[in-house]
Amino acid sequence: MDRVDLLGHFHPGFTPRREQARLLASLADAIAESLDDPAAPRVFVVEAPPGVGKSHIAMALAHWSGDAYLLTSQKLLQDQYEREFGADLQLVKGRDNYRCERYPDEPVPTSRGMCRRPRGPACQCPYARAKAAALAGPVFCTNLSYFATLRYWRAEQLRKRRLLVVDEAHGLEGQLVNVFTVAFPPAESAAWFGGPLPRLDDAEDYRNLLGDHLERMEGQLESLDRALEGLRPAFVSPEHFLSMPPSRAEQELLAERETLEAALARIRFFVDAEDREWVVRYPPEPGATLELVPLTVTSMARDLLTESAELVVLSSAYLGHRSALAESLGLDEAAVRSFSSESPFPLAQRRIEYRPVGALAKATLARLEPALFAEVAAILAEHPREKGLIHAPSYAAGRRLVADLTARGPALARRIIWVESAGAKARALELHRRSPAPTVLVSPSLREGVDLPDDFLRFQVVTKMPYPDLGDPWTAARQARDPRWYALETAKALVQAYGRSCRHAEDYGVTYVLDAQFERFLARYRVLLPEWFLDAVYAAMRARYPEAASEL
Ligand code: SF4
Numbered sequence: 001m002d003r004v005d006l007l008g009h010f011h012p013g014f015t016p017r018r019e020q021a022r023l024l025a026s027l028a029d030a031i032a033e034s035l036d037d038p039a040a041p042r043v044f045v046v047e048a049p050p051g052v053g054k055s056h057i058a059m060a061l062a063h064w065s066g067d068a069y070l071l072t073s074q075k076l077l078q079d080q081y082e083r084e085f086g087a088d089l090q091l092v093k094g095r096d097n098y099r100c101e102r103y104p105d106e107p108v109p110t111s112r113g114m115c116r117r118p119r120g121p122a123c124q125c126p127y128a129r130a131k132a133a134a135l136a137g138p139v140f141c142t143n144l145s146y147f148a149t150l151r152y153w154r155a156e157q158l159r160k161r162r163l164l165v166v167d168e169a170h171g172l173e174g175q176l177v178n179v180f181t182v183a184f185p186p187a188e189s190a191a192w193f194g195g196p197l198p199r200l201d202d203a204e205d206y207r208n209l210l211g212d213h214l215e216r217m218e219g220q221l222e223s224l225d226r227a228l229e230g231l232r233p234a235f236v237s238p239e240h241f242l243s244m245p246p247s248r249a250e251q252e253l254l255a256e257r258e259t260l261e262a263a264l265a266r267i268r269f270f271v272d273a274e275d276r277e278w279v280v281r282y283p284p285e286p287g288a289t290l291e292l293v294p295l296t297v298t299s300m301a302r303d304l305l306t307e308s309a310e311l312v313v314l315s316s317a318y319l320g321h322r323s324a325l326a327e328s329l330g331l332d333e334a335a336v337r338s339f340s341s342e343s344p345f346p347l348a349q350r351r352i353e354y355r356p357v358g359a360l361a362k363a364t365l366a367r368l369e370p371a372l373f374a375e376v377a378a379i380l381a382e383h384p385r386e387k388g389l390i391h392a393p394s395y396a397a398g399r400r401l402v403a404d405l406t407a408r409g410p411a412l413a414r415r416i417i418w419v420e421s422a423g424a425k426a427r428a429l430e431l432h433r434r435s436p437a438p439t440v441l442v443s444p445s446l447r448e449g450v451d452l453p454d455d456f457l458r459f460q461v462v463t464k465m466p467y468p469d470l471g472d473p474w475t476a477a478r479q480a481r482d483p484r485w486y487a488l489e490t491a492k493a494l495v496q497a498y499g500r501s502c503r504h505a506e507d508y509g510v511t512y513v514l515d516a517q518f519e520r521f522l523a524r525y526r527v528l529l530p531e532w533f534l535d536a537v538y539a540a541m542r543a544r545y546p547e548a549a550s551e552l
Pocket residue numbers: 099100101102109110111112113114115116122123124125126127128
């Protein structure tokens with residue numbers, strides 16, 4: 001058997017922790033076996049709680065391979081890798097994250113840069129250079145959406161590598177669904193079809209409709225090219241025109257062309273994918289965006305994992321049972337091998353406190369909200385000088401909670417930072433980190449991808465169990481197809497939220513759970529939860545129900 005030395009590739013200057021060393025040793029054995037035996041599993045699942053240092057494990061693997069794709073779930077996490085490992089990886093993001101260098105005095109994104117204009121030159125910009133460096137370098141690091149888009153529509157650019165690491169892989173399915181979703185926002189629908197698309201019964205009807213529109217939309221793309229050509233006054237030479245930054249009107253046309261090109265690629269995919277099931281998401285409000293969403297992405301996931309590299313590592317705090325994971329990714333269970341780690345942190349540092357106000361559900365929420373809000377206010381009063389995070393049930397319920405808390409007095413109002421949308425996250429986090437006050441973030445969208453160590457988070461509140469929203473047609477259809485999926489998604493979301501509380505060996509934080517559905521979920525689905533999480537749950541239940549402690 002070939003010897004695989006992963007520990008020898010640990011990032012210089014760092015000593016692997018016990019859990020990291022164990023996981024790397026197991027992975028080394030499994031990789032050695034796969035090198036020896038072509039029939040051995042080639043997809044490895046690494047589950048480790050927050051704080052174990054999964055990024056160091058990913059980088060040791062990438063270094064060892066010398067030829068890896070390393071995918072993160074978000075651009076923010078790419079930046080984290082860059083901060084930690086700098087020149088050891090080659091990072092690339094989507095085109096719009098870079099500026100065109102030909103117009104140093106104007107912030108022109110590369111998607112509207114000189115080379116994108118009519119008769120623009122071939123050129124090497126920051127984006128092209130970053131992409132070329134990543135393609136040629138040993139560790140191509142990017143986010144999953146960008147990678148999946150490139151792989152599906154520009155597959156020839158991505159050769160098969162030795163290793164693919166997918167970090168935060170619990171979101172793989174959701175992200176792939178987003179990549180292949182065809183969206184028709186109102187402004188684009190007006191430009192492409194002269195108004196919103198009609199409400200049709202099912203995806204098949206939209207396939208017929210869009211099939212009819214395709215040719216015309218391709219004609220629109222040509223019209224946009226002609227309109228762009230026509231912007232140059234006849235008396236100005238192409239060279240001189242290109243030397244001037246694109247006007248606002250030209251940038252708008254370039255953006256329009258970019259959006260139409262991307263949409264056409266997805267519409268063609270949708271029209272051609274007759275054998276695939278699609279869900280129509282078209283909220284009833286006027287001005288809503290129509291979305292055509294693939295019900296499952298099993299085949300896309302399988303292709304991505306098996307064709308991108310010889311070996312695959314999927315890493316996350318928690319991914320669920322191997323069989324369910326393999327099924328959702330279109331893999332044979334025998335081709336997948338799992339490795340997991342316990343939490344390195346004592347329970348006292350990552351306590352759960354269970355304080356139920358009632359079983360929260362759509363039907364009970366209005367009745368139980370006063371008790372829920374009062375409990376949140378009481379918890380805030382118990383942590384007068386500490387920063388915290390409140391996971392709101394939804395944006396609507398979050399707004400009501402914030403209104404209630406702020407009405408309780410100016411001191412409380414000053415602590416609250418309401419994160420009103422996913423787009424407002426980065427600014428809110430920045431504000432929270434910079435403020436010397438005991439600020440408290442309130443949001444339904446901070447369960448994952450957020451690092452708030454030490455004094456940035458000493459307590460957090462899970463107001464409602466994070467069941468995926470069955471009001472969403474895709475979620476409802478996915479749940480109807482596989483009820484186990486729904487429970488597992490809830491378990492993963494719960495574990496992710498809990499993971500915000502203790503980020504490293506010296507860190508500590510308490511998690512309050514206020515929804516009595518928590519208990520029902522545990523009674524039914526405790527097998528779906530990892531041991532290190534259940535340890536904290538059992539301690540919480542023993543504290544809550546001392547009379548039943550012996551049974552727990
Ligand atoms: S490649 Fe295009 S976008 Fe990039 S610097 Fe050159 S002209 Fe600008």
